[in-house]
Amino acid sequence: MKRTIFFKNKPKIIGTSSIAGPKESNGSLKEFIETKLSDDMYGEKTFEKAESRMLFTAIKNSIINSKKTAKDVDAIISGDLLNQIIASTFSARNFPCGYLGVYNACATFTEALTLGATLIDGGYLDTVVCATSSHFSSAERQYRYPLELGCTRPPQSQWTVTGAGASVLSMQGNGPKIISATIGKVVDFGVTDANNMGAAMASAAADTIFNHLNDCGFSSDEYDLIVTGDLGTLGSRIVKDLLWEKGFDVEKQHVDCGELIYNICEDEYQGGSGAGCSSVVFNSYLYQRLREKKLNKILLVATGALLSSVSSQQGESIPGIAHAVAVEC
Amino acid sequence: MKRTIFFKNKPKIIGTSSIAGPKESNGSLKEFIETKLSDDMYGEKTFEKAESRMLFTAIKNSIINSKKTAKDVDAIISGDLLNQIIASTFSARNFPCGYLGVYNACATFTEALTLGATLIDGGYLDTVVCATSSHFSSAERQYRYPLELGCTRPPQSQWTVTGAGASVLSMQGNGPKIISATIGKVVDFGVTDANNMGAAMASAAADTIFNHLNDCGFSSDEYDLIVTGDLGTLGSRIVKDLLWEKGFDVEKQHVDCGELIYNICEDEYQGGSGAGCSSVVFNSYLYQRLREKKLNKILLVATGALLSSVSSQQGESIPGIAHAVAVEC
Numbered sequence: 001m002k003r004t005i006f007f008k009n010k011p012k013i014i015g016t017s018s019i020a021g022p023k024e025s026n027g028s029l030k031e032f033i034e035t036k037l038s039d040d041m042y043g044e045k046t047f048e049k050a051e052s053r054m055l056f057t058a059i060k061n062s063i064i065n066s067k068k069t070a071k072d073v074d075a076i077i078s079g080d081l082l083n084q085i086i087a088s089t090f091s092a093r094n095f096p097c098g099y100l101g102v103y104n105a106c107a108t109f110t111e112a113l114t115l116g117a118t119l120i121d122g123g124y125l126d127t128v129v130c131a132t133s134s135h136f137s138s139a140e141r142q143y144r145y146p147l148e149l150g151c152t153r154p155p156q157s158q159w160t161v162t163g164a165g166a167s168v169l170s171m172q173g174n175g176p177k178i179i180s181a182t183i184g185k186v187v188d189f190g191v192t193d194a195n196n197m198g199a200a201m202a203s204a205a206a207d208t209i210f211n212h213l214n215d216c217g218f219s220s221d222e223y224d225l226i227v228t229g230d231l232g233t234l235g236s237r238i239v240k241d242l243l244w245e246k247g248f249d250v251e252k253q254h255v256d257c258g259e260l261i262y263n264i265c266e267d268e269y270q271g272g273s274g275a276g277c278s279s280v281v282f283n284s285y286l287y288q289r290l291r292e293k294k295l296n297k298i299l300l301v302a303t304g305a306l307l308s309s310v311s312s313q314q315g316e317s318i319p320g321i322a323h324a325v326a327v328e329c
Numbered sequence: 330m331k332r333t334i335f336f337k338n339k340p341k342i343i344g345t346s347s348i349a350g351p352k353e354s355n356g357s358l359k360e361f362i363e364t365k366l367s368d369d370m371y372g373e374k375t376f377e378k379a380e381s382r383m384l385f386t387a388i389k390n391s392i393i394n395s396k397k398t399a400k401d402v403d404a405i406i407s408g409d410l411l412n413q414i415i416a417s418t419f420s421a422r423n424f425p426c427g428y429l430g431v432y433n434a435c436a437t438f439t440e441a442l443t444l445g446a447t448l449i450d451g452g453y454l455d456t457v458v459c460a461t462s463s464h465f466s467s468a469e470r471q472y473r474y475p476l477e478l479g480c481t482r483p484p485q486s487q488w489t490v491t492g493a494g495a496s497v498l499s500m501q502g503n504g505p506k507i508i509s510a511t512i513g514k515v516v517d518f519g520v521t522d523a524n525n526m527g528a529a530m531a532s533a534a535a536d537t538i539f540n541h542l543n544d545c546g547f548s549s550d551e552y553d554l555i556v557t558g559d560l561g562t563l564g565s566r567i568v569k570d571l572l573w574e575k576g577f578d579v580e581k582q583h584v585d586c587g588e589l590i591y592n593i594c595e596d597e598y599q600g601g602s603g604a605g606c607s608s609v610v611f612n613s614y615l616y617q618r619l620r621e622k623k624l625n626k627i628l629l630v631a632t633g634a635l636l637s638s639v640s641s642q643q644g645e646s647i648p649g650i651a652h653a654v655a656v657e658c
Contacts, residue, residue: 001400001401001403002403003403005448045643048643049643072330073330074332074512079432082637083412083637084637085432086635086637086640086645089640089648090645092515095515097330097332097514099433099513099515100431102429102431102432103413103430103432104430111429115444118444118448118453119447121451122451122453124451125334142639183403185421185424185425185427185428186421186422186424188422306413306415306418306419308411308412310412311413311418311419321428
């Protein structure tokens with residue numbers, strides 16, 4: 001069984017873009033985010049339309065930043081957390097190229113990068129945009145409660161990132177290279193608390209990181225950073241413990257996008273989450289640090305909790321998944 | 330802009346499996362469907378769990394029919410119509426391999442085949458299963474009304490197929506070959522009637538078939554059959570008209586899985602639909618005819634309507650998408 005793909009031609013990420021809501025734009029990464037919104041409605045009438053417009057803006061700006069035009073792009077690979085990934089669908093409607101919708105919850109961004117890199121590396125397509133989004137308010141009312149209800153959040157909960165990010169992959173141009181990817185498997189840790197997604201995803205992240213390092217014959221020192229998607233504070237502790245039990249100490253290298261994105265205060269508890277979380281952090285801060293060669297080689301491991309409100313109501317536990325993508329400058 | 334991918338190594342479909350509910354198992358294709366259910370609950374307590382179990386059975390049997398074991402499979406690529414594609418997630422939980430979730434509504438099956446064929450053709454993975462499902466009752470209550478309400482269906486409506494299908498792709502083994510694929514773009518015909526999805530998808534199907542034939546330099550005679558996914562009777566007429574206007578007469582070659590699957594009577598009106606529709610028809614009837622060489626070369630064009638109940642409530646029209654995969658025996 002193969003889990004890790006090695007890219008012979010090392011597709012390049014020739015440009016990225018990020019956009020985020022007011023809260024994220026005032027967080028720790030504010031100087032790196034390209035488009036900072038002062039209003040999370042983004043001039044639209046609904047949160048869902050605002051999310052779709054954010055994703056459109058991120059895709060459009062990533063193409064501009066890559067010095068390409070919309071006609072140069074062969075396909076968009078994107079996904080989001082909304083039912084039937086409508087943020088992605090309606091943003092893709094505005095582009096003339098092909099569209100491949102993907103969904104692995106908050107692990108969608110590295111799923112898209114894995115598939116995009118495969119299409120470029122094999123010479124099947126020339127230019128692909130990989131993108132994801134999430135929106136606090138559209139996610140909250142879809143997965144949990146109406147915002148107007150003002151429900152108290154438990155301490156193990158996370159805060160869905162309002163934001164979107166996009167990466168343009170191509171062999172023509174310059175930028176950090178995608179060298180390998182490890183496809184995640186569905187791992188069920190038996191967690192049933194839909195407010196504790198960090199714990200639900202931690203075992204999937206540990207499984208993917210363990211298999212990646214093993215398949216590559218690497219120690220954890222190989223990477224400057226091993227970046228999980230949105231495990232938050234509690235989930236990050238669990239993934240480090242699980243990997244330590246399997247013989248890998250990632251204490252020094254590990255950071256989590258969910259922990260990075262906010263100036264954590266009481267509201268966000270464990271930190272950020274959402275398909276936009278790893279996407280905003282990678283396409284702003286991490287990408288810039290790779291381009292500046294302040295980071296040489298990182299492993300991005302977006303993490304997803306594979307639940308729906310129906311699956312939780314029907315008594316299912318919350319399986320997790322994590323896909324890893326190795327990027328070097 | 331590239332839309333069509335040509336596979337140098339022509340990945341083989343070495344085994345398939347299909348499973349269907351009582352209505353589909355008594356339709357025109359009954360002798361071809363592998364697992365025929367007498368009860369669409371399939372021994373489960375909810376329609377969603379029944380759908381997930383159907384998908385699991387199709388994947389498992391496709392692996393057995395390919396003379397492989399679960400450990401030989403590198404990844405499952407699957408999707409369905411449920412919110413957060415939970416039928417796929419929870420079926421993939423039972424397999425030890427990687428999982429890539431995809432969603433393009435009822436066009437998901439050919440999206441999965443396109444991505445699976447790319448991963449095999451480039452030598453990135455050895456064995457991939459591509460699968461989709463749908464269930465009349467889980468779709469009806471998610472997208473439309475509670476079944477208990479007994480709503481009258483308008484004459485332009487279709488009937489969501491209760492069924493699942495899976496294809497195993499590999500270079501080792503024998504079977505029909507995937508020779509090319511054309512990635513669909515999101516096309517908006519401006520249809521707003523969620524009961525008239527055939528019309529909403531017809532222009533996307535016409536766009537993909539037109540681009541495929543043009544990119545390959547083919548006339549429509551190249552294929553024994555051009556098989557759309559679930560346009561139904563009305564949508565099929567529209568796609569033929571649109572292609573005729575663009576200079577391609579597909580009257581002789583065109584069939585639609587939604588028209589094939591039922592002995593159309595009053596209930597189903599325009600015919601079948603759903604992510605399981607093209608998947609059940611391809612993985613039963615079409616695959617057997619290709620193996621027997623009664624069909625030499627077909628173009629499978631699964632078609633999807635990219636709506637959600639939220640997008641319709643917010644006044645959006647229904648864009649369509651269609652991905653085409655060419656298969657020869």
